[in-house]
Amino acid sequence: xxxxxxxxxxxxxxxxxxxxxxxxxxxxxxxxxxxxxxxxxxxxxxxxxxxxxxxxxxxxxxxxxxxxxxxxxxxxxxxxxxxxxxxxxxxxxxxxxxxxxxxxxxxxxxxxxxxxxxxxxxxxxxxxx
Amino acid sequence: xxxxxxxxxxxxxxxxxxxxxxxxxxxxxxxxxxxxxxxxxxxxxxxxxxxxxxxxxxxxxxxxxxxxxxxxxxxxxxxxxxxxxxxxxxxxxxxxxxxxxxx
Numbered sequence: 032x033x034x035x036x037x038x039x040x041x042x043x044x045x046x047x048x049x050x051x052x053x054x055x056x057x058x059x060x061x062x063x064x065x066x067x068x069x070x071x072x073x074x075x076x077x078x079x080x081x082x083x084x085x086x087x088x089x090x091x092x093x094x095x096x097x098x099x100x101x102x103x104x105x106x107x108x109x110x111x112x113x114x115x116x117x118x119x120x121x122x123x124x125x126x127x128x129x130x131x132x133x134x135x136x137x138x139x140x141x142x143x144x145x146x147x148x149x150x151x152x153x154x155x156x157x158x159x160x
Numbered sequence: 161x162x163x164x165x166x167x168x169x170x171x172x173x174x175x176x177x178x179x180x181x182x183x184x185x186x187x188x189x190x191x192x193x194x195x196x197x198x199x200x201x202x203x204x205x206x207x208x209x210x211x212x213x214x215x216x217x218x219x220x221x222x223x224x225x226x227x228x229x230x231x232x233x234x235x236x237x238x239x240x241x242x243x244x245x246x247x248x249x250x251x252x253x254x255x256x257x258x259x260x261x262x263x
Contacts (some may be wrong), residue, residue: 099229102229102230103229103230103231104188104189104190104206104231105187105188105189105190105191105230105231106188106189106190107190131188131190131191131230131232132187132188132190132191132194133184135191135194135195137194137195137197137198137199138198138199140198142194144188144190144191152190
């Protein structure tokens with residue numbers, strides 16, 4: 032068994048696709064129309080065969096209050112690995128990304144948390160070598 | 161109010177939370193929990209941290225700010241200043257500088 036797909040709920044799939052590709056740097060893998068919504072996945076260019084991230088529409092009535100409660104307390108929905116959180120923080124902030132937690136060295140791991148503009152907070156992390 | 165401040169400061173976890181907020185303002189609940197766990201090995205539940213923050217907030221030592229969908233916590237040292245004023249001995253005032261004071 033292996034993890035093939037992971038997902039984030041996004042309030043606007045077009046905006047999400049732009050943010051996750053143009054800003055974060057992921058690559059579009061699938062984009063299939065499904066009624067009003069689409070099946071969209073992105074993948075890391077560093078791992079083209081790796082886990083795909085599904086940009087899932089947040090249409091279900093339970094999703095929005097759930098996401099809002101997490102954001103209010105600053106809780107990231109998921110976490111991505113980067114080589115250097117400080118460098119990525121600088122790069123993303125230049126691109127106008129809003130951080131709710133600046134880089135924080137926490138012993139073996141360094142993390143930061145940003146707003147994906149689609150209703151989620153996302154953590155980035157690297158392990159000290 | 162002052163009793164609330166003493167009660168709030170009596171707990172070491174709450175003092176640690178204030179230390180961390182002094183180091184960096186504008187922290188979310190998640191960041192405060194992460195700092196307590198990773199920097200201080202304090203493995204409290206999110207609910208427990210929330211309750212500590214509520215005690216600090218009712219004592220006026222922590223103020224929260226909502227910005228759109230976010231909620232940020234900040235340290236407010238004003239209640240501590242009231243406490244120090246209570247016992248700090250002030251220098252004697254020179255009456256020549258205060259002509260309205262009666263002898």
